[in-house]
Structures are given as structure tokens and as C-alpha cells.
Amino acid sequence: MDDLLTQFLEHLRYERNVSEHTLRNYQSDLEQFLEYLAPAHPKTGKRSTPALAAIDHITIREWLSTLHTAQKKKASIARKLAALRTFFQFLVREGVLEMNPAKLVATPRLEKKLPVHLSIEEAIRFIETPDVTTDPFYPDRLSRPAFQ
16 A cells, blocks of 8 residues: 555656645645554554555545544545545556545535625724825835834
8 A cells, every 4th residue: 555655646746746735745644544544553563554445435434524523624624535536546547446435425515714804993994094105295204214
């Protein structure tokens, strides 16, 4: 599995030309998923590699559920799912898997932030603020030091 992950990361770097930031995040996300599937042995640090064919959409949903329980943001969970989808799609193209199990998992809905607006007092203060560029003494202010 580690060899496939290395091949995938090289594919992203050299063929898809993704940024270093994306590459680092995908690697981290996929390593977290592998750690979830097969935690490292406490003494040896080695982990047993699960069979790729045994990974299904339910396994992926369970992992995403643990992330949600750990109070990860929906945007982070969506990115991790995108990394899995891309990885499994790579494995399908390479002939390692027949289908992409991550395709069957719905992307979490991202919360939409309401736009920030000015209060009535702030709007009035904004409108009443003089335009310094039309001030007749504006050039004079530029030539004098700010603190005299």
C-alpha cells in the first residue's frame, strides 16, 4: 500500500503538477486514513496493510464519522474525502481496483457564512467621513511629517 501511495504522490507531482501544499495535504490525509485502517503496532511501529479490495464506502464513511466526532471542520473532512476519491480513482486507472469506493460517499455540506454588513451607525459614519483627496490641504498634509 505504501508503494501505491508513493506512486500516487509522484503522479500528482509530475503529471498533474499540483502545488506542494496540495501534495502535502493529500499525503497527510491519506496517511491518516491508512492509520485509521491499520493502527501502527505500539512496540514495533509497523502496521498490517489492509487489502485494498476490502475498503468499501462504509469503511470510508466510518472514518469520516470519526473525524466528525473529533470535531474536525466540514471543509477539512471534505478535503480528506477529495484526497481519497482522487487516490482511489488513480488506483482504478492503474488497474489495481475495479471501482472507486469513495465515489459512493456524499461530500459533507459546507456551512455558508452570511456576509458581514455595516451597522447603521457605521454606515452613517462612513458616509459622513470626508474624502481626504478632495481636501484643499491634502497635498500639504503629504509634505508634512505625521508627527510634529
